[in-house]
Amino acid sequence: MSKQSRIDALTRAVQDLHDATDLIDELAARRLGINRTDLRCLSRLGAHGPQTASELATAAGLTGGAMTTAIDRLERAGLARRDRDSTDRRRVLVHLTDQAERLTEQIWGPILADAQAELSRFSMAELELIARFLGVALDNQRHHADRLRSGA
Numbered sequence: 001m002s003k004q005s006r007i008d009a010l011t012r013a014v015q016d017l018h019d020a021t022d023l024i025d026e027l028a029a030r031r032l033g034i035n036r037t038d039l040r041c042l043s044r045l046g047a048h049g050p051q052t053a054s055e056l057a058t059a060a061g062l063t064g065g066a067m068t069t070a071i072d073r074l075e076r077a078g079l080a081r082r083d084r085d086s087t088d089r090r091r092v093l094v095h096l097t098d099q100a101e102r103l104t105e106q107i108w109g110p111i112l113a114d115a116q117a118e119l120s121r122f123s124m125a126e127l128e129l130i131a132r133f134l135g136v137a138l139d140n141q142r143h144h145a146d147r148l149r150s151g152a
Contacts, residue, residue: 014137028107034077037062038070042079042096046104050083050093061149079103 001009029039037060044059045051051059057067071094074080079100085091096104119127 024111031107032077032079032103034073034079037066038074038077038079041067041070041074041094042100042104045080045094045096046101046108050095052091052093056094061145074100 025036025039029036032039032042034042040060041056044056053067053071054064056062056071057064060067060070062070071080071082074094075082079097081095081097082092083095085093119130122130
């Protein structure tokens with residue numbers, strides 16, 4: 001197999017992974033009774049902990065007003081809550097609720113466990129290569145998200 005053929009095959013594999021991940025996200029959003037934007041916010045809170053509305057808006061690519069509406073929906077669904085920051089009472093942080101943590105564990109816990117089991121089979125050198133690839137791929141995605149945001 002030529003190098004270009006291998007690159008093409010890997011590119012298709014990444015697209016297939018993206019499509020499979022997209023399907024999981026769609027099914028998870030349906031199960032939780034929320035839309036995909038709200039799911040992105042839940043994902044961000046699950047991965048990075050409590051955040052301000054503006055931090056969430058930046059991560060989700062939303063305006064401040066749209067983020068407020070999304071947080072309102074998540075609160076009504078019992079999946080998020082707003083609390084004052086204990087160190088700076090002027091700041092309000094959005095937290096996952098216990099219910100959200102239970103539900104997201106039911107959905108993504110088995111996926112994470114399976115992924116970790118598969119990754120444990122790789123050598124340290126292979127894990128470092130995978131980490132390097134994922135870092136480059138993430139930088140590429142962020143670059144092109146910025147490009148699309150700017151209208152280019």
